[in-house]
Structure formats: structure tokens, C-alpha cells
Amino acid sequence: MSVPLEHDYIGLSSEAVPSMEGSERSSSGGLNLNLKATELRLGLPGSESPGRDNGVGVLKSLLVVSGAKRGFSDAIDGGSGKWVFSGNGGSEAELGKGGNLFSPRSVNGGGKGGGCECNNQNTGLGSPVLKDGVVPPPSPKPLQEKKPQLSAPAAKAQVVGWPPIRSFRKNSMATHSPKNDDDAEGKSGSGCLYVKVSMDGAPYLRKVDLKTYGSYMELSSALEKMFSCFTIGQCSSHGVPSRDGLNESRLMDLLSGSEYVLTYEDKDGDWMLVGDVPWEMFTESCKRLRIMKSSEAIGLAPRAMEKCKNRN
Amino acid sequence: MDFSLPTEPMNHKRKNPDPSPDSDESTTQLSSPFPDEVLERVLSLLNSRKDRNSVSLVCKDWYDAERWSRTHVFIGNCYSVSPEILTRRFPNIRSVTLKGKPRFSDFDLVPPKWGAYVHSWLLVFATKYHFLEELRLKRMTVSDENLKLLALSFPNFKALSLLSCDGFSTDGLASITTHCKNLTELDIQENDIDDKSGKWLSCFPENFMSLEVLNFANLNSDVNFEALERLVSRCKSLKVLKVNENMTLEQLHRLLVLAPHLRELGTGSLLQELTPRQHSELKSAFNNCKNLNMLSGFYEVTSIFLPVLYPACTSLTFLNLSYAALRSDELSNLLVHCPLLQRLWVLDSVEDEGLEAVGSNCPLLEELRVFPASDPFEDEILHGVTEAGFLAVSYGCKKLHYVLYFCRQMTNAAVATIVQNCPDFTHFRLCIMNPRQPDYQTNEPMDEAFGAVVKTCTKLRRLAVSGLLTDLTFEYIGKYANNLETLSVAFAGSSDRGMECVLKGCPKLRKLEIRDCPFGNAALLSSFRKYESMRSLWMSGCKVTMDGCRLLAQEMPRLNVEVIRECGNDGFQADKLYVYRSVAGPRKDAPSFVLTL
Numbered sequence: 064m065s066v067p068l069e070h071d072y073i074g075l076s077s078e079a080v081p082s083m084e085g086s087e088r089s090s091s092g093g094l095n096l097n098l099k100a101t102e103l104r105l106g107l108p109g110s111e112s113p114g115r116d117n118g119v120g121v122l123k124s125l126l127v128v129s130g131a132k133r134g135f136s137d138a139i140d141g142g143s144g145k146w147v148f149s150g151n152g153g154s155e156a157e158l159g160k161g162g163n164l165f166s167p168r169s170v171n172g173g174g175k176g177g178g179c180e181c182n183n184q185n186t187g188l189g190s191p192v193l194k195d196g197v198v199p200p201p202s203p204k205p206l207q208e209k210k211p212q213l214s215a216p217a218a219k220a221q222v223v224g225w226p227p228i229r230s231f232r233k234n235s236m237a238t239h240s241p242k243n244d245d246d247a248e249g250k251s252g253s254g255c256l257y258v259k260v261s262m263d264g265a266p267y268l269r270k271v272d273l274k275t276y277g278s279y280m281e282l283s284s285a286l287e288k289m290f291s292c293f294t295i296g297q298c299s300s301h302g303v304p305s306r307d308g309l310n311e312s313r314l315m316d317l318l319s320g321s322e323y324v325l326t327y328e329d330k331d332g333d334w335m336l337v338g339d340v341p342w343e344m345f346t347e348s349c350k351r352l353r354i355m356k357s358s359e360a361i362g363l364a365p366r367a368m369e370k371c372k373n374r375n
Numbered sequence: 376m377d378f379s380l381p382t383e384p385m386n387h388k389r390k391n392p393d394p395s396p397d398s399d400e401s402t403t404q405l406s407s408p409f410p411d412e413v414l415e416r417v418l419s420l421l422n423s424r425k426d427r428n429s430v431s432l433v434c435k436d437w438y439d440a441e442r443w444s445r446t447h448v449f450i451g452n453c454y455s456v457s458p459e460i461l462t463r464r465f466p467n468i469r470s471v472t473l474k475g476k477p478r479f480s481d482f483d484l485v486p487p488k489w490g491a492y493v494h495s496w497l498l499v500f501a502t503k504y505h506f507l508e509e510l511r512l513k514r515m516t517v518s519d520e521n522l523k524l525l526a527l528s529f530p531n532f533k534a535l536s537l538l539s540c541d542g543f544s545t546d547g548l549a550s551i552t553t554h555c556k557n558l559t560e561l562d563i564q565e566n567d568i569d570d571k572s573g574k575w576l577s578c579f580p581e582n583f584m585s586l587e588v589l590n591f592a593n594l595n596s597d598v599n600f601e602a603l604e605r606l607v608s609r610c611k612s613l614k615v616l617k618v619n620e621n622m623t624l625e626q627l628h629r630l631l632v633l634a635p636h637l638r639e640l641g642t643g644s645l646l647q648e649l650t651p652r653q654h655s656e657l658k659s660a661f662n663n664c665k666n667l668n669m670l671s672g673f674y675e676v677t678s679i680f681l682p683v684l685y686p687a688c689t690s691l692t693f694l695n696l697s698y699a700a701l702r703s704d705e706l707s708n709l710l711v712h713c714p715l716l717q718r719l720w721v722l723d724s725v726e727d728e729g730l731e732a733v734g735s736n737c738p739l740l741e742e743l744r745v746f747p748a749s750d751p752f753e754d755e756i757l758h759g760v761t762e763a764g765f766l767a768v769s770y771g772c773k774k775l776h777y778v779l780y781f782c783r784q785m786t787n788a789a790v791a792t793i794v795q796n797c798p799d800f801t802h803f804r805l806c807i808m809n810p811r812q813p814d815y816q817t818n819e820p821m822d823e824a825f826g827a828v829v830k831t832c833t834k835l836r837r838l839a840v841s842g843l844l845t846d847l848t849f850e851y852i853g854k855y856a857n858n859l860e861t862l863s864v865a866f867a868g869s870s871d872r873g874m875e876c877v878l879k880g881c882p883k884l885r886k887l888e889i890r891d892c893p894f895g896n897a898a899l900l901s902s903f904r905k906y907e908s909m910r911s912l913w914m915s916g917c918k919v920t921m922d923g924c925r926l927l928a929q930e931m932p933r934l935n936v937e938v939i940r941e942c943g944n945d946g947f948q949a950d951k952l953y954v955y956r957s958v959a960g961p962r963k964d965a966p967s968f969v970l971t972l
Contacts, residue, residue, distance in 0.1 A: 224482030224890075225865070226747065226781060226808045229539065231565040231593060235674075235698055236749055 256346060260286060262323070262354035273346045279338055286325065286354070324357045411440060419444040443467060450474065451910050453491055453515065454935065457959040458499035470509035470534075471500070477913045477953055478863075479888055480514055481539060484915055484951070486939065488966050491515045495964070501528040509534040509560075516540065522547030526554035534560035534588070544569035545596060552578040559612075560588035573598030579606055586610040590617040592641045592672060597621050608633045617641025620674035624649060624657060631660040639693075640664070642672035645680045654683060662686035671695035678705050688712040693719075700724040700748045707732035717741045722748040723759040723781060730764030734771025742777035743768055747808065762789035769796035776834075777802040784815045785842060790824035800832040804839035810866035810891075813843040820844055826851035829859075839863035849873035853880025861886040874898035878905050885909050891916035896923030899952075903930050911955035919949045921972075927954065928972035935961055936972045 228236075256273040269289050276282040325337040329348040337345065337352070418440050421427055431441040447470040450456060462468075475491025477484075493515045500507055507529045517540050525532065532555050537543075545568065551561065552575050576591070576598040586606065591598070598619075607613060613634050618627070622643025631637075649657065661667075667687045676699045688694075691713050696706070697720040706721065706729040716737045721729065723745050733740065745760055762785045769775060775797040785807050794800060805824075813820055821842035829835060829851050836858055840848060844867035852862065853876035860883050868874065874894040877887070878901055887909065895918035906912055906927075921938065928936035939951035961971040 222810070222891075224479065224484045225810065226806055227482050227863075227865070228746065228781075229481045229565060230483060230567070231539075232697070232746065236747075 258327075258349055258351050260289070260352040260354065263356050263359070271352070273349060278342055279345075282337075283325070286352075323354050325352060326355050327352045411436070414440040415444040419446070422447070424449055446470060447509075448472070452955050452957075453493075453496070454959060454962055455910070455955060455957045458496045460958060462499055462503035466503070468504050469506060470511075471496075471504075471507065472511040472513075473515060474513045475515035475540075477888070477911065478514070478886075479890065479913055479915065484890070486941070486968060487541075488516075489939070489969065490962065490964055490966065492964060493517050493521050497521055497524050497528070505529065506531050508532060509536075511536040511538075512540050513538045514540065516542040517547070518542050519544055519547035519550070523550040526550040531557055533557050533585075534562075536560065536562040536564075537566055538562075538564045539566060541567035545571045545573070545575050545594065548575035549578045552576065553580075556580070556583065557585055558583075559585050561586070562588055562590040563594060564590060565593050568594070570594055570596050572596045576606070577602040581605070584609045585612070587612045588615040589613070590615060590641065591619055592617040594619050595621070600626050604629060604633065611636075613637065615639040617671060618643050620644040620672070623647055624653070624680070628653070628657050628660050631657075631664060635660070635663040636666055637664055638666050639669035640667060640671070642670070642674075644674040645672075645676040649679070649683075654679075658683045658686060665690070667691060669693040669695070673699035675699070676701070678702075681705060681709050684709065685712040690715060692717045695720045697722055697744065697746050701729070702726075703728035703732065707736075710736040713737065715739055718743075718777075720744040720746070722746050724748040725760075726758050727760055727764035727767065730760060731767040734767040734769075737772055739774060740768070740772035741774050742802075743772070743775060744777075744779040745781055746779075747781045759783045762786050765789065765793055769793040773797060774799070776800050779804040779806075779839075781806045781808055783808055784812070785821065785824065786814045786816050787819065787821060787823040787827075788814075788816075790821075791827040794827050794831040798831050799834055800828065801834050802837040803828050803832065803835060804837065804863070805841055806839065807842040810841075811843045812841075820847070822847040822851070826855075829855040833858065835859055837861040840867055841865060842867075845869045846873040846876065849876045853877045856881050858883055860884060862888070864889045864892055866891045868892045868894060871895055871898035871901070875901040878902035886911055888913040889915070889917060893918055895919055896926070899923050900927060900930075903927055906931060906934055906954055907956050909956070911953065913951075913953050914949075915951040917952075919952055920947055921949050924949045924952055925972050933957070937962070937965070938970045938972065940968050940970055 257270045258273055260269045260271055271282070271285065271289075273282070276285060326334050327337050327345070327349045328334055328351045330350060334353070340348070414436065418427075418430060418437075421430065421441075421444075427441055427445060431438045442464050443466065445465050446467060448461065448465055448468050449472045450461070451474050453473050453475045473493065473496065475493075476489060479485060480489070491514060493512060501524060505528075508531050510525065510532075511534070517537065522543055525535070527550075535551060535555075535558070543566075548561075548563065551558065573594070573596040579586075579602070583606070587610070589606075596619075598621075600622075603618075607616065607630055614637060616630065616634060616637055617639065618630070618641055620643045622630075624643075624645060624647050627642055631640075661684055664687050667690060670684065670687070670691060670693075673696055688709070689712065692715055694709075694713060694716055695718075700722050701709075701724060703726050706725045710716070710732050713736065717739055719733060719737065719740060719742070721733075721744070725732075725745075730745070733743065745764070747759065760780070760782050762782070765778075765780055765782070765785075766789050769792070773796065776799045778800065779802075782805075785805065790805070794803075807821070814824075821840075822845055824842070825838070825840050825844070825848045828838065835856055838852070838856065838859055838861070840852075840863070846869045849868060849872070852859065856862075857880075859881050862877065862881070862884065864887075871894055873892070874889070875898050877884070878898075884905070885908075888911075890913075892914075894914065899914070899919050900923060924936050924938055928934070933956060935953075935955055935957050937953045938949045939953065940946075941950055944950055962969070965971055
């Protein structure tokens with residue numbers, strides 16, 4: 064049965080989806096379209112891509128996410144057991160979940176467009192649900208050629224009001240994240256300090272409870288487990304070196320030594336490098352965390368130092 | 376609207392109860408064989424809204440008797456009628472239920488300050504319904520001043536229920552608890568409330584004893600526990616107590632000891648560690664609760680705690696675990712003790728295995744709701760539930776008729792089997808969380824799934840569809856869903872034809888809410904007369920234009936055709952359309968971003 068018309072509604076004609084064989088539809092450009100669509104761009108999906116009317120912008124971000132996810136999952140050794148794909152394991156199944164597919168108008172409140180069709184092509188797996196850290200083998204796709212760089216907030220173009228859960232319940236989900244295996248029983252209900260952790264290139268955020276860690280080192284190793292492919296660098300191993308925080312040379316070591324750095328947004332809304340204030344002060348002022356590519360973080364260092372100096 | 380209103384409200388005076396021989400024309404007219412007061416007495420026993428509507432249409436006498444004898448009124452859309460019209464027709468109302476905003480406001484699709492103010496209603500009620508006892512509001516905007524007015528205007532006021540409302544703070548609640556001497560019910564659920572403090576609870580007077588229902592589960596501020604304890608010990612008729620998550624197990628224990636007669640209990644957060652003695656004390660306290668029908672709360676719960684509940688579960692008919700991320704084994708162990716369960720709400724953390732346990736242990740189950748445990752767009756991907764879980768439940772629970780199911784994958788075959796197992800569905804709400812996701816096994820649209828639902832489940836009243844759907848789904852719905860009253864559609868359909876099919880069929884359709892579908896003016900205007908037989912139509916993110924809406928407004932003057940204009944809108948598309956019938960005319964309180972055409 065040929066795929067019906069609704070694919071065109073959001074301009075996401077199926078020929079553009081890479082793993083579709085494309086035989087059922089008249090293709091225009093086929094794979095070429097895909098490659099073009101995977102060109103990296105910053106900013107909201109669809110904001111500057113040509114052929115916006117075809118929803119290629121949406122497609123582009125979709126594919127970019129897919130690529131990111133694939134690349135990302137490759138880095139996971141499955142040790143934590145958490146990166147399990149439900150559904151049939153096809154990455155396409157996750158595309159929708161990535162939530163990056165939806166046109167910016169949706170963000171402004173129920174505008175047009177909105178999802179992407181999800182072609183679950185990898186039906187080689189008979190059982191629908193994968194368990195225990197089994198990561199489906201990545202299938203070769205042209206998308207993986209470029210590892211995308213998504214600025215964290217802009218990448219999450221979600222659909223407003225979807226899935227249809229009352230805000231109250233959604234907020235409760237935000238504060239009570241589901242139990243995981245390393246849930247420590249000693250945590251009383253009083254005072255959790257959940258902050259979101261995003262990582263450049265990762266399709267979803269995580270949340271951590273800062274109160275469950277006592278030092279930068281604990282936080283670092285926990286995040287390392289979670290995201291598996293970044294290092295906080297020398298910061299964690301030194302803890303807090305002095306009252307003045309890290310000195311410049313240490314920061315430089317940090318930045319040059321690793322691919323990613325850990326940054327946080329403080330109460331003033333500034334993005335700072337993690338590690339330059341005592342731990343308690345950090346937990347009090349940290350609003351959210353972001354694992355940033357070190358190349359992007361270069362600009363942070365001087366500000367961090369200045370802020371440190373100003374504090375003293 | 377739930378009561379049928381003729382186009383001109385009849386304004387008959389109360390007939391003389393003792394018709395004397397030289398009385399007026401009434402005796403010469405064909406009148407009811409009963410004296411009015413007998414008829415009224417008889418009709419006062421009628422509670423069903425539908426019956427009352429029918430009764431009021433029989434003849435003028437019956438219309439009158441019905442309106443004088445009605446004590447409870449339900450208004451499904453607060454803008455469909457005005458408080459003046461209401462109070463003119465029904466002079467003896469004691470209980471009012473009012474619903475305001477369109478349902479999609481729950482999902483942030485309606486901008487703030489849209490309306491649904493209870494204020495104008497309360498002003499009129501304060502003068503006309505002096506003996507008002509109950510007020511139940513859903514999706515209305517309520518202010519602290521409104522609550523104060525409420526508390527001071529009705530000396531007999533007994534029951535206040537606020538669900539999904541906004542605009543007030545805990546100060547408003549304090550007015551209620553301070554002044555309502557006869558309060559029996561205070562039910563505050565899922566509101567957008569300015570939660571300043573828990574002082575409102577301490578405002579109950581020390582001699583206050585009448586409370587039967589207290590639900591503050593969704594309020595976060597701490598209440599004074601001693602005040603609560605005293606309240607519970609005084610209120611011997613307390614049947615429903617739902618505390619917030621700040622209550623500790625120790626406090627819960629003390630409350631249970633004071634109120635073993637509770638029918639419904641909402642616990643707090645259950646994370647604390649218990650000594651063995653505390654454990655057995657709590658277990659025995661639960662054991663003494665012989666009347667417990669419903670359990671809810673469970674914010675944060677550990678496996679260690681759950682066995683404490685087991686003795687209380689034997690008579691349980693409703694278990695709400697939708698704030699507790701239980702694992703499948705934890706749920707399974709719990710359900711073994713709940714053989715009489717009729718309603719179950721869970722998070723999808725229980726996974727398919729947990730649902731298998733539901734199928735095995737709960738043969739009397741009638742309602743199942745499975746919510747996602749985490750925001751699928753934000754958090755790590757959990758397994759969630761699949762078609763397998765739903766199937767398992769359908770095999771074991773033959774009485775199932777209400778389902779709300781959030782899942783990440785589904786197949787046509789599974790749904791077809793499910794409705795074969797359970798053909799009595801009245802409410803079938805399936806949410807495949809990826810918009811436009813096809814049958815993951817066949818890669819086909821989910822048309823046949825919903826086709827099976829509407830063909831098999833002849834009693835279906837409410838349907839929510841999802842997944843990849845073509846117009847065929849809507850052809851099925853229009854053709855087969857003869858009892859359907861509410862239809863929710865998102866990211867579905869191929870063309871105008873889909874919506875047209877629904878509007879041409881579905882004779883009992885009352886509420887149609889659509890978002891992000893390719894339905895345009897042709898669909899909107901295809902059966903525009905139908906909208907007068909419906910409560911409301913919502914369309915957002917579709918292809919309707921302002922011109923189409925204007926045309927509809929022109930053709931149907933008794934409909935309110937409202938467009939919510941968002942900034943950045945070009946003035947051509949009608950991004951959010953809300954159409955509803957009304958005898959009150961266009962809104963007088965519409966904000967600037969709501970255009971009434």
C-alpha cells in the first residue's frame with residue numbers, strides 16, 4: 064500500500080527520509096536531497112533553509128537529530144543500561160521522540176505543522192521492546208557524516224501541549240523523576256535540587272539532583288556515566304584548588320585537554336564554567352548544566368575569571 | 376448545554392396551588408392531571424440531566440414544574456448561557472457545576488486571561504441563589520475576591536470543588552475555611568494556584584465539625600499538622616482525606632488512627648525510612664481502615680513501604696498510582712492484594728509486565744489510565760508501555776470500558792484484538808506519543824485500529840485518536856460511531872474529507888476538538904448546522920482561514936465564532952478557532968486577542 068498523502072501535509076515527503084527505498088514515490092533528488100538537508104545550520108530548524116515550504120527545514124532538523132542520536136548512541140557502551148530504545152529500535156522511531164522535528168510555529172502555540180511521520184523501517188527486530196541496554200546496531204546512513212552542533216535551548220523545538228498531559232502532571236514529572244537504579248534510599252523528601260543537564264549533540268536532556276552529590280568529583284563521574292563521552296578534565300581531580308577558584312592556567316588546561324566542558328547557568332543567567340566556586344556555592348547558584356563543546360566554551364573562561372575576581 | 380433552552384425563555388409565574396372553581400383559565404386549558412405540587416414532588420426525584428431535559432419539553436406545565444423542582448444545574452460551557460438567563464429559569468438551584476475554558480487549555484493552547492471568569496456568575500448567584508450549597512468549577516478563572524464573596528454570600532454553603540482553575544491563591548481558600556460554617560467538602564485539584572502558605576487549614580474554627588471531604592493533595596505549602604489532626608479528630612463524618620506530599624508517614628499514621636472510617640485516602644510522600652515498629656504500626660492502622668475504597672497520592676514511594684498497604688487493599692476499588700513511578704514487580708506485588716479493583720491509574724514505568732499483572736489480578740477492572748512517567752521529549756527514554764501491555768489487560772479484564780493509554784508504539788492488529796476482547800468500551804483514548812507514527816510492524820496508518828474500535832464498540836461515547844491516520848479513519852468514525860459524543864483529534868487526516876465525514880455522521884457528537892490537522896474551510900463549512908447541536912468545536916493549527924470563519928459566523932448567528940489571535944499571525948489564517956452555541960450572544964468579556972466574528 065503506497066504511503067498516503069498525509070506525508071505531504073507537513074511537507075515531509077517520504078522520499079526525503081533516508082532509509083526509505085524511495086521506490087514507491089516519484090523522487091526528486093532522492094539522496095541528494097538528504098545530504099543537502101543535513102547541512103549543519105545553527106538556530107531554529109527551518110529558520111534559514113531553502114525550500115522551507117516543503118518542510119525541508121523540519122526534515123533537516125529531523126535528520127540532524129537522527130544523526131546526532133546515532134553518533135551519540137555509538138559512544139554509549141551500554142554500561143549504564145539506561146540508553147535503551149523502546150519501540151522497535153529503529154532510530155526513526157526515536158525521531159519523533161527527539162522532539163526536534165516540529166516547526167517553530169508550533170512553539171508559538173499550536174501553529175501548523177507539528178510532527179513528522181515516523182517510518183519505523185528497522186523492522187528486522189521481531190520483539191518490539193528492547194531491554195537491558197541493548198542498543199540496536201547503527202545502520203549506515205549519510206547523516207552520520209557530520210556531527211551536528213545544536214545550541215542547547217534552540218534545538219528543543221517541542222510541540223506545545225503534546226503529549227496531552229495536564230500541566231500540573233507535567234510539572235510533577237519534572238520534579239519527581241522516575242526511580243533509577245542508583246537511587247539512594249537515604250534521600251528524604253525534603254529538598255531535592257533537580258537541574259537539567261543538556262549536552263551538545265544529545266537529543267534529550269537529563270536531570271540530576273545536585274543534593275545527591277557532595278563534590279564536583281561526584282557530579283562529574285555521575286554525569287560521565289550519564290553521558291559517557293565527556294570529561295570534566297582536570298577540574299574534578301583538583302576539586303577546588305584555592306579560595307580564588309581556578310586560576311587561568313588551570314582553565315586553559317581544562318579547555319585544551321578535553322573535547323567537552325561542563326558549564327552551568329547561574330542565578331544571574333550567566334554561563335559559567337563549572338568548578339570555579341566552592342561546591343556549596345555552586346549548588347546554590349546553579350540553575351542548569353550544559354555540557355558544551357570546548358571550542359564553544361573558550362569565550363567563557365575570561366568571564367568566569369572576571370566574575371571570580373569580582374566576587375572576591 | 377445540558378438543558379434544552381427554547382429560543383425565547385418562558386417566564387411563567389408560579390401557578391396557584393389550589394385552583395378554586397372560579398379560578399383562571401388554567402382549569403379550562405388542557406393541563407396536567409396532577410396539581411402542580413404533586414408534579415413537582417415527582418419531578419424532584421429526577422436527577423438525570425437528560426431526563427429533566429426531556430421532561431421540560433413535554434408541555435408548559437411540565438416545563439414549569441421541572442424548572443421549580445430543579446436543584447442542580449450543570450453548565451458545560453459557561454458562555455453558552457448567562458447567569459441572568461439561568462437564574463430566571465431555575466429559581467431554586469442549590470448546586471451549580473460550571474465548566475469554562477476549552478479542554479485544550481489544559482495543554483497550554485489557550486493564552487492566559489482568555490476568560491471563563493466566575494465573577495459575573497457569583498454576583499448574580501449572591502442575589503438569586505441565597506441558598507446555594509455547592510459550587511463545582513472546572514477550568515474557570517477564580518480570584519481571591521471571588522472566593523471571599525462566595526464565603527460571605529451563602530450561609531448554607533457546603534461544597535466547593537475547584538479543578539483545573541486559575542487566578543486564586545491560598546488566601547482565597549482561607550476565606551472559605553474561615554467563613555463557611557457548614558462546609559462539608561473542600562476539593563482543590565490541579566489548579567494554577569498561588570500557593571502562598573498552608574495557613575488556610577488553620578482557619579477552620581475550633582468548633583467546626585462538618586467536613587466530609589478534604590482534598591489538598593495538589594497544594595505544596597505545609598499545613599499546620601496539629602491543626603489538621605484536630606480537624607480530623609473533630610470531623611467524625613470525614614470520608615475523603617487527601618493530603619499533600621509534605622505529610623510524612625508518621626503523620627499519616629496519626630491521621631489514620633483518628634479516622635479509620637475513611638473511604639478515600641490520599642497519602643503524602645512515602646520516602647521516609649521506617650523502623651520495624653513504625654512499619655507494623657502503620658500496617659495495623661491500614662488494617663483498621665475497613666472502608667477504604669480509594670487510595671491515591673504516593674508521591675515518591677519505596678518498595679519497602681508498599682506492603683504496609685496490603686491489608687487496606689482488600690476492599691479497594693480505585694487505586695491512583697499516577698504519581699508513583701512503580702516498577703512492574705512492585706505493581707504486581709501490590710495488585711495481588713487488590714482483587715476488587717475497578718479503576719487503576721498508573722505510570723508507564725510499570726511497563727508491559729506491570730500491565731500483565733493487571734490482567735492477571737484484576738478481573739473486575741473497568742477503567743485503566745496509563746500516563747507517561749517522564750516527558751518523552753525531555754528525559755531519558757524509558758521503556759514505557761507498548762501494545763503488549765494493553766493486550767494483556769484486555770485478555771484479563773473483560774469489563775474494561777474506559778481506557779486512557781499513553782504509549783510509544785501500537786499496531787492495528789493489537790487494537791483490533793483488544794476491542795474484540797473488550798467490546799464494551801465507552802471511552803477509548805489512545806495516545807501514541809509520536810505524532811503521526813504508523814503501525815510499527817506494518818508501517819501502515821492506524822486507520823484500521825480505530826476502524827475496529829468504532830465498528831466493534833457500539834457504546835463508544837468518547838474517542839481520542841493518534842498515530843498516522845488518513846481520512847479513512849474519519850470515514851469509519853462518521854459511519855460507525857453512532858453514540859460518539861466527544862472526539863479528540865491531533866496530527867491526523869489527509870484532507871478536508873476527514874472532518875467532513877465526521878460532521879456528516881456521528882449524530883450524537885457534542886464536542887469536537889482538533890489540532891494540527893489538514894482540515895480547512897471546506898471542512899469547517901461542510902455541515903455548519905451541526906454545530907448548533909454540539910456544545911463546541913475547537914480547531915487549532917489547521918488550515919482554516921479568517922474568511923472561512925467569517926462565513927460560518929454569517930451563516931450561523933446563534934453560534935459564537937471566536938478566533939484567538941496570536942502575535943505574529945498574519946491575519947489570514949485562523950490559528951485557533953473556538954465555535955460554540957450560545958443563547959447569551961457574543962461574549963462581553965472577551966480579551967483583545969479573542970475576535971468574535
